Each structure stands twice: as structure tokens, then as C-alpha cells.
Amino acid sequence: MINFSQELNSEQLQVVLHGDGPCLVLAGAGSGKTRVITYRVACLLEQGVLPENILLVTFTNKAANEMVERVKKLTNREEKLPWAGTFHSIGHKILRAHANELGYQKNFSILDSDDSESLLKLAAKDFSISAKGKKFPTAGVLQGIISFARNTEKTVAKVVEERYPQFSVFEEAITSVAKAYEERKKEANAMDFDDLLLNTLRLLNISEIRKRYTQQFQYVLVDEYQDTNKIQAAIVKKLAEEYKNILVVGDDAQSIYSFRGANIENILQFEKDYPQAKIFRLETNYRSSQEILSLANAVIANNPKQYKKNLKTILTTGVRPEFLPHGDQGEEALFIAGKIASLIRGGIEEKEIAVLFRAAHHSQALELELMRLGIDYDYRGGLRFFERSHVKDVLAYLRILNNLADTTAWLRVLMFEEGIGPASAGKIIDEVKKIENINGLENVAQALSDKAKSGWWNFMKIWNKILEAGPGNPAELVNKIIASPYKQHLEAEKLDSAERLEDLKQLAVFASRYDNLENFLADAALQEAFNLQRQKEKKDKIKEGKIVLSTIHQSKGLEWSAVFVINLSQGAFPNERALREDGGLEEERRLFYVAVTRAKKYLFMTFPMSNSRGNNSYAGSWGENFVNEPSMFVSEIDSELLEDKSFLKNVTVLNDPSEGITYEREDEPQKKIKPGSFLVDVEDL
């Protein structure tokens, strides 16, 4: 038996023991909400609830896997929770079982955002008109519009009107493109990420199917509820219909995904949907020191629309957070690298240190510096494994094998054959539609020009190699592709082909966990396999910890002893583009809140006063003006809360591009410095 009262505080215990019926848990940052859900699940299992009767929805598959592992340990059971995962992976599981009912074939493909963008491009081709010198939105923008519309249950026209008024002349055309896109997807027997949610909801509207699942899920638990959208909220509401044991956990102050249709109002709506809902508050912060928490509270207080929370903490370190301006990004990087080295010397473990930033490319200068100093880091901002182009190439071959109608997969593998461009690729795809099964591919060549034909036969060489493998063996399939002329293609085209081939061998290792192509492809698309692998890697390297570089979005739910939030200049953070959106400033502020509340003991906020020309940096660096202003969030912090008060109080950064920056502080006379001439405090290194 688990000794709950010993391992949980009284707030947490309430939820774990009494979380039946509809429950809304308002959990502040660092209040142990993951812990509460984990223990709640363990508690249910100990009460004899069967694993398959528990639905646990988390924000990432990784979070789900970690929770499941902890539950296993707590309860000393070997069995997994079969229904733990993201909305997308759970939706997919349900859809697999009932695809036919919605007019899909069971082997449907999942389109990631690149795939759907390329399909959209095809769909948009017929509609690309320009009006009054205005250009039709790019595929990326179209995707944003259509996806947002679907996730918020608004019409495309309405979204254009509200969020993209500059394209209002194209309202009708965009609506037509959206329709054409839907048709293309259906033809390709494919679903995009939004479909995984929308179609799940459609299935649950069929009463026999709904019954089957509502009767199964005695308990429904949802983490990060503040970041769910309308569709997701509707899905869980349906699934919990029978038993009404639905427990949602969230923090409105940490809602950072509204660009994806997430809706904080879901929390308010929950209370309306279940007027009898129990409301729990977790207001004790176990993570951060009082000093850090005060700073976080001071900033978030500027967001007027909020649940009132009264976060208490039990930790006081006496160390205040620091705000540290530097000359430019290079010096910022140098400082951070030096500080990290001294923190490590001071006894803080590498894995207890993180550097957080607003956008993936903000870390570039820092990465160079860390590499130079030989500090190893784990980078979470950039391309993930399954998003690398060569991995996607290989997956595309497998997708075709699994679903011959998969247009985007075809486009991908055909376009890099010499002699085949968009036109011939289109022709081939049309020909393939006429074919009954994969053996008929030989005949496609007839419709092609001589040049395209040679490209086609090159494709067929790879294809025939793939067919040597057993169809039920994903690992062998991957290995066949590595052994095919695709390898020569990589070697000819890419300078780093050796590394890429290594990746592909890794992919074969992932694949060996599967005996079924469909499941392998689905997990790859939903990033599930990758996360499992990452966990394994972590276990292997438990001793040689690395510091973490991450976007703030990806740092959600995590914590470190020391956290750097970098590039705190106006325009970079808050992000200039985000500010243009409705409610953008509030969301950026919540993002800042998330960033600083990741820190347990030490928080450093850094700010590059200038961007050197040619440096890959943000706002203001492009024209002549390369002087930054500090982030407005910093001015929302009472100087009493910071370490170096004098600096913050009197710094004035003036726009004087030719001369550099003029600044003033209490303890020094006015100083003028040209960009690039700043010196780093040697003590810090």
C-alpha cells in the first residue's frame, strides 16, 4: 500500500483521495500537479480499478510515459496503462478501430504539418490569384487559417476576418482552398493532426461507438487543461459522459498555446458544464524560492483576467534573481557559458541547469560559445528526429507501401529523382490512382516523357529493393532503403551524409520495436517512439548529465535548480509578431511566467543591449538600427526583487546606431559604448 499521507501534503491528498465525480484542480506553478495525477491514478489502481478503465490525457507523449513509469513504481505493477497519451495518440487509437465508419481505410496516413502544407499547396494551385497587387497567402499562412478555424469551430471566412484582415479580399478563394484541401486529404486516405481530433469527436457522436468508450472509461484525467482547445474539451466531455468521473488539472496563468486554438475559457466552461464540480486549489509551491516566486507573481499580476491564486512557498534562499544586460548576443553567450562553468564548479549538476529562450534560433550564439568551451548540452529547440528530412524521406517510402494513395509521400520521394519535377510527379500520382495494388507500378512509366521515365526507373530501383523485405517487418524495410540507391542519393547530395546514414540506422533500431508497419508509422508521426527512445537514452547516460537548452514552450512542466532566460529584449520577448495578435501580450506574459517558474533556486535573466550586424538575431537588427530595448516584462518587476537594483533603475538605452549605446547607472557616470566593445566581467569566468 502507498502511504499517501506521508508523501503528499494535505492539499494534494484531498485530490488524490476525493477526486471522484467532476473535479477542477486549479494548480499553481510548481504545486506538484503531475505528482497529484500520478498518485491519483495509483490510488485508483490500488482500489481495484482496471488499467483499461482509466483514461489519462497529457500534453506530450513523453509526459504520459513518465507518469506511467511512476505509477508502475508506486503500485509495484508491471501492467501499463493502455489509455495514457496525448489527445492525438488517443484519438488515433480510437480512429484505427473505426476508420471505416468515417469513410477512411484502416491504413490511413497521418500528415504532419509539413505534409499538410504540401497538400495545401497543391490544393491552392488553382486558386492563386492576386488582387490589387496583394499576394495570395502562402501555404503556411493558409494552413494557419484553416487549422485555427477547425480547432475553434469557426468558419474560415470568420478567421480571415478576425485574424488575417490583410487577406480579406481572398476570403472566398481561401474558403475554396480549404474545401479542396479536405477533398485531397480524403483522396489520399490521410488525416492531418486536426483530423485526429475532429474525427474522434465525429466518431463519438455515433451513439453505439460513444457507448462503447464511455462505458469503458470509468475515470478520465486530463493534465494541462488550460491548453486544451474546444474540440479536445468536447472529446473528454463525451468520454466522461457515463461515469462523470472527470478530473481536469490546469493553471490559467500557464496557458501558452492559444496560437493553436487553446482556450483558457475551457476552465470556466468546465464549471458551467458541471455546476456540482468539486474545486480543488493547489497553492503551495514546492519548486521555487520565495524570491523567484515573488518576481513571477509581480509580472503575471499585470494580466487582468485571471483566477485569483495565492501561491505560498516553503523555500527561501536569500538569493534574488538577477537581470544582466550585456553588450550583444555574443557577450551574453560568453557570460552564460562562464556562469554555467562556475555553477558547475560550485557543485550544481549539469542536468540541474537550463537555458530557456523564446524562439529556437535565439540559442545560436550561445551554442557556439558552449561548443567552444566544451560544455555539452542537450538541445530541445530544434528539429526533432522524425522531422529530419532524410528520416522523413525513408518514412515516405514506407507510407507509400502502407497507403498507396498517400499523395504527399509520393511527392516527397519523386521530386528528388532527376528528371521529375512537380508536373511529372503529378502525372505519376494520377497514374497510381488507377492502380489496384503495388505490383502494378511498372506500368506507370508509359505515361511519362523520356526524361521523367529515367527518374521513374531510378525510383523503381529503390522500390524493388524495398519489396525484398517482408512487409510486416519495419526494421528490415528501413534497412533495405539504406541499402538501396537512396544511399547514393544521400551521399551525392548531402555533405553530412555519414551522419544522416547514422540517423537512419537509428531509425531501423526504433523500427525493430514494431512488428507492424502501420503502428510504426503512426508512432513516428505522433513522436511517440522517439520519446520512448529518449527515455532509454537518459537511463543509459544517467551519470553524464547535460545542461539543457530549450524553448520555453518545450520547458513546460519541467524544473531546474538554475535557469537562464535569455534574449530578453523588446521584440524578441515579448515577440514582436505575437504582440500583433489579439491577447498576444497577455500570452507572452504567461510565457514569461512559465519561463521564470521553471527555476528552483537561481534565476538569471539576460539581455543583449545590441545586435551586431550580420548576427542572426531579432527585431531591430535588420536595418541600421541595432540597439535593443530591454523587455517590457523586466520593467514590470519591482527593483526590490532583483539583485542589482542600481543598474536597472537608471539604465537608459538610447538609439544612436552610429555611436552604439549610451547608458547610465547610479554608481557610474554616463557611458558610451560601441557594439562589440563590451567586456565581460572576468570574475564571472
Added chain:
DNA sequence: AGATTTACTATTTTT
């Protein structure tokens, strides 16, 4: 016409 090469520009966040 369709494929390929070259020149140029713009970078938010993600299941």
C-alpha cells in the same frame, strides 16, 4: 513546357 540552377530573403511558439 518542364526541370534545374541561382539569387535572395526572412526567421514564434507545436501535438
Added chain:
DNA sequence: TAGTAAATCT
């Protein structure tokens, strides 16, 4: 860097 538009090649 990577994705796109324009220019050039076949």
C-alpha cells in the same frame, strides 16, 4: 539555413 521566386537550361 531553408524555402521561394526568378532566370536559365534542355
